[in-house]
Amino acid sequence: xxxxxxxxxxxxxxxxxxxxxILAAIPFGLIFGALAITTGLSSWATLAMxxxxxxxxxxxxxxxxxxxxxxxPVILLTVFVVNLRxxxxxxxxxxxxxxxxQKFRFPLAFWLTDETFAVVSNRVARKDDTSGLHWxxxxxxxxxxxxxxxxTVIGIIMxxxxxxxxxxxxxxxxxxxFIGIVVPNLKLRADWxxxxxxxxxxxxxxxxxxxxxxxxxxxxxxxxAILLDRRVKVSVEQNHE
Amino acid sequence: xxxxxxxGAMTVLTFTPRYLPFGMAGKVKIPPILERALTFxxxxxxxxxxxxxxxxxxxELALNLANHHLLxxxxxxxxxxxxxxxxxxxxxxxxxxxxxxxxx
Numbered sequence: 505x506x507x508x509x510x511x512x513x514x515x516x517x518x519x520x521x522x523x524x525x526i527l528a529a530i531p532f533g534l535i536f537g538a539l540a541i542t543t544g545l546s547s548w549a550t551l552a553m554x555x556x557x558x559x560x561x562x563x564x565x566x567x568x569x570x571x572x573x574x575x576x577p578v579i580l581l582t583v584f585v586v587n588l589r590x591x592x593x594x595x596x597x598x599x600x601x602x603x604x605x606q607k608f609r610f611p612l613a614f615w616l617t618d619e620t621f622a623v624v625s626n627r628v629a630r631k632d633d634t635s636g637l638h639w640x641x642x643x644x645x646x647x648x649x650x651x652x653x654x655x656t657v658i659g660i661i662m663x664x665x666x667x668x669x670x671x672x673x674x675x676x677x678x679x680x681x682f683i684g685i686v687v688p689n690l691k692l693r694a695d696w697x698x699x700x701x702x703x704x705x706x707x708x709x710x711x712x713x714x715x716x717x718x719x720x721x722x723x724x725x726x727x728x729a730i731l732l733d734r735r736v737k738v739s740v741e742q743n744h745e
Numbered sequence: 746x747x748x749x750x751x752x753g754a755m756t757v758l759t760f761t762p763r764y765l766p767f768g769m770a771g772k773v774k775i776p777p778i779l780e781r782a783l784t785f786x787x788x789x790x791x792x793x794x795x796x797x798x799x800x801x802x803x804x805e806l807a808l809n810l811a812n813h814h815l816l817x818x819x820x821x822x823x824x825x826x827x828x829x830x831x832x833x834x835x836x837x838x839x840x841x842x843x844x845x846x847x848x849x
């Protein structure tokens with residue numbers, strides 16, 4: 505059993521390690537709030553979406569499709585497809601949550617975002633001892649959730665003042681944040697092959713509808729990485745003995 | 746359209762894929778090769794997101810100096826090869842973006 509002090513220290517560490525990515529998400533929250541109300545969503549519904557859905561990409565897609573008067577089933581299907589990457593994230597963290605009670609798994613799943621996944625999986629990759637990882641996860645997630653909700657509110661107010669804020673290109677902050685997560689973790693030949701395949705495949709499939717190119721490219725890149733991965737070959741051989 | 750119906754349905758469709766693997770964890774045993782495959786998820790998905798938002802702008806391949814997102818990503822990439830610190834990488838990337846906006 506972990507001491508309260510150890511838990512809160514892990515919680516704070518999670519929030520701290522996430523801070524560069526959370527700062528990078530601020531513009532997205534602002535733009536979402538601003539964009540949503542300019543497309544006709546009410547202020548309360550805009551805030552509710554950030555509080556209950558809590559998934560940046562899905563929220564942007566819903567609002568963008570709403571603006572073009574897309575039918576509800578089409579919006580929902582698109583949201584679902586885009587969210588399938590969260591299923592990959594959750595699957596890759598399964599070994600880390602398998603000893604947790606369900607009361608923890610619910611909030612962790614609800615708060616699983618690109619940012620928190622990036623930071624938590626980075627810790628799993630770098631540390632041998634990941635005990636109390638759920639406190640670290642919760643620290644990252646709650647910090648992200650609080651900032652996201654706050655930024656949505658500020659964005660709603662800004663949207664009423666600065667109508668063209670969505671065209672400022674502020675989403676770049678998130679991209680350089682992801683670079684900072686991916687590149688330092690490129691160590692093996694298989695890692696580089698994975699990244700290169702993901703990039704080239706995305707360039708070949710970007711015109712596919714509803715981010716299906718993203719999913720296809722991710723699966724292809726993972727397959728290529730596995731074929732080149734020495735460690736898998738070794739573990740498979742050991743299994744045969 | 747009823748916006749509350751939209752939000753309710755989106756909540757379910759977002760939570761379900763996030764929760765399913767967590768809910769099953771410990772009950773199903775993941776084969777070692779799949780477990781290894783899943784360690785490549787961050788690199789694969791994040792690289793794909795970076796690519797589609799930096800190399801492609803407005804639905805077109807944009808390999809030019811007017812693509813400030815690409816310049817920022819390249820600056821962050823070079824920085825990341827030298828320093829592993831996330832804060833430094835993000836700062837250099839954002840500085841490159843702001844300079845590109847001003848100078849180019």
